[in-house]
Amino acid sequence: MKTIMVDMDDVITEGGYLYLINKYFNTNHHKEDTNDFYMYDFIPDRKKFFKYFINNNLYDYSKLIDNAVKVLKYLNGKYEVYIATAYIYNEIPKESGKIALYKHNYLVKNLPFIDPHNFIFINNKGLLNCDIKIDDKLDNLKNAHIKILFTAFHNKNLSDSYLKQLGIIRANNWLEIKNIIDRLEKECE
Ligand SMILES: [Mg+2]
Numbered sequence: 185m186k187t188i189m190v191d192m193d194d195v196i197t198e199g200g201y202l203y204l205i206n207k208y209f210n211t212n213h214h215k216e217d218t219n220d221f222y223m224y225d226f227i228p229d230r231k232k233f234f235k236y237f238i239n240n241n242l243y244d245y246s247k248l249i250d251n252a253v254k255v256l257k258y259l260n261g262k263y264e265v266y267i268a269t270a271y272i273y274n275e276i277p278k279e280s281g282k283i284a285l286y287k288h289n290y291l292v293k294n295l296p297f298i299d300p301h302n303f304i305f306i307n308n309k310g311l312l313n314c315d316i317k318i319d320d321k322l323d324n325l326k327n328a329h330i331k332i333l334f335t336a337f338h339n340k341n342l343s344d345s346y347l348k349q350l351g352i353i354r355a356n357n358w359l360e361i362k363n364i365i366d367r368l369e370k371e372c373e
Pocket of ligand 1: 191192193194195319320321
């Protein structure tokens with residue numbers, strides 16, 4: 185069976201990180217207002233914030249992205265689906281084990297059809313070789329035959345021609361992911 189690596193944050197689920205930033209600083213930022221992956225422009229005091237952050241489960245405040253569960257269920261019958269997600273935050277590397285636990289519990293609860301043996305907690309996803317990779321971060325798409333960039337606030341400005349040069353296909357939502365994979369598989373037949 186072919187393998188698919190699927191990212192978690194901003195691909196399957198979103199919102200919890202920004203919710204905690206806004207709660208801590210008493211602000212009302214929107215993801216559309218930044219291009220920074222870590223939203224550092226919203227975090228005036230990183231040291232203080234991450235001390236608070238680690239003790240709050242961001243996934244209690246995250247929502248599933250539309251159709252992610254439905255399409256993953258569909259793909260899970262046809263492919264070996266792996267969820268690959270980073271959990272080390274640079275400000276708190278030694279305390280980040282808690283984040284891995286938050287992630288594990290969220291995945292078990294929301295994607296019960298995916299075997300927990302297929303959860304991969306990893307920061308350098310380029311090490312993984314997969315047939316298909318789906319991620320919102322360019323670097324994470326290395327070492328795949330089919331590379332799908334999931335549109336997110338921080339990558340929306342990357343041009344189609346630039347992505348084409350890199351052999352990357354953009355998907356704006358999960359129904360587009362399904363269509364891209366189905367179409368490319370048909371072409372291979
Ligand atoms: Mg991500």
